[in-house]
Amino acid sequence: MINRRGSIFYSPFLVLALLVILTYTGFKFLTIETGIQTQMIGTLQIDLLNIYNSAEKYQFFIQQSAKYAQTNAIVEFYNNGGYYKSGCGNVKGYNLWVKGSLNCFLDKNTIINEFGKMYSDKINEYATDFKAADLKNNYGVKLDNGDFVIKGSEILIAKDSIKYYVKPEFKIRSEDELEFINVITDKVKSNINLCMDDTNCWEKLDSSFKVTKSNRVVYFDIETKNKVGFFEKKPLVLMFALDFNEYNPLFI
Numbered sequence: 678m679i680n681r682r683g684s685i686f687y688s689p690f691l692v693l694a695l696l697v698i699l700t701y702t703g704f705k706f707l708t709i710e711t712g713i714q715t716q717m718i719g720t721l722q723i724d725l726l727n728i729y730n731s732a733e734k735y736q737f738f739i740q741q742s743a744k745y746a747q748t749n750a751i752v753e754f755y756n757n758g759g760y761y762k763s764g765c766g767n768v769k770g771y772n773l774w775v776k777g778s779l780n781c782f783l784d785k786n787t788i789i790n791e792f793g794k795m796y797s798d799k800i801n802e803y804a805t806d807f808k809a810a811d812l813k814n815n816y817g818v819k820l821d822n823g824d825f826v827i828k829g830s831e832i833l834i835a836k837d838s839i840k841y842y843v844k845p846e847f848k849i850r851s852e853d854e855l856e857f858i859n860v861i862t863d864k865v866k867s868n869i870n871l872c873m874d875d876t877n878c879w880e881k882l883d884s885s886f887k888v889t890k891s892n893r894v895v896y897f898d899i900e901t902k903n904k905v906g907f908f909e910k911k912p913l914v915l916m917f918a919l920d921f922n923e924y925n926p927l928f929i
Contacts, residue, residue, distance in 0.1 A: 724836045739845045742803035747849045750799040758917030759858040761794040771918035824848040893921040
């Protein structure tokens with residue numbers, strides 16, 4: 678009887694104690710699990726935020742580089758007479774459109790292709806300064822309805838299992854500046870034909886043409902109405918020369 682009563686007396690106590698222990702253990706277990714999950718979620722959010730910040734930084738850098746590269750490229754392009762590199766060479770810093778009987782006059786496609794090379798060089802100069810990712814030689818340039826479209830390869834930003842891709846793509850408009858070179862080309866070609874019968878032909882060009890003759894080389898500095906620059910805007914000046922040392926039309 679005693680054993681039975683003792684068994685009956687202690688059973689509720691043991692049950693209660695067991696419930697308390699299980700509750701405490703369960704609470705500690707849940708607390709530990711919750712703490713682990715909270716830490717993982719927090720880390721994930723921070724990683725995502727860092728990746729998005731990096732992506733924004735890349736995009737901003739690329740956009741600013743595109744703007745500055747456009748200005749630098751068009752200024753140098755004009756100073757180079759519309760060439761990245763002239764097949765006729767240069768004299769005294771002026772790229773040649775004519776060298777003797779060799780014709781290096783520009784056409785619309787040549788102007789576009791040469792400017793594309795110049796622009797790629799300029800944007801790569803900025804890309805080299807960006808240490809967070811390898812952006813150099815990452816761009817292709819093509820013309821689309823008067824706009825130059827610049828597309829870059831995807832840039833991967835990764836942190837553990839998180840991946841984010843930045844796709845550089847933007848447009849610049851330089852059609853007016855490039856069309857001006859095309860117009861000047863036509864005028865000079867027409868004037869060369871005129872000069873076969875008129876020794877004063879170059880003086881008949883409009884006042885925007887600054888012409889200097891030295892021996893059998895004719896130098897041109899043609900100021901445009903378009904002004905460019907970051908702090909101080911200045912007119913674009915198209916510079917080129919015609920070298921007739923191997924060819925002697927009447928006007929030389």
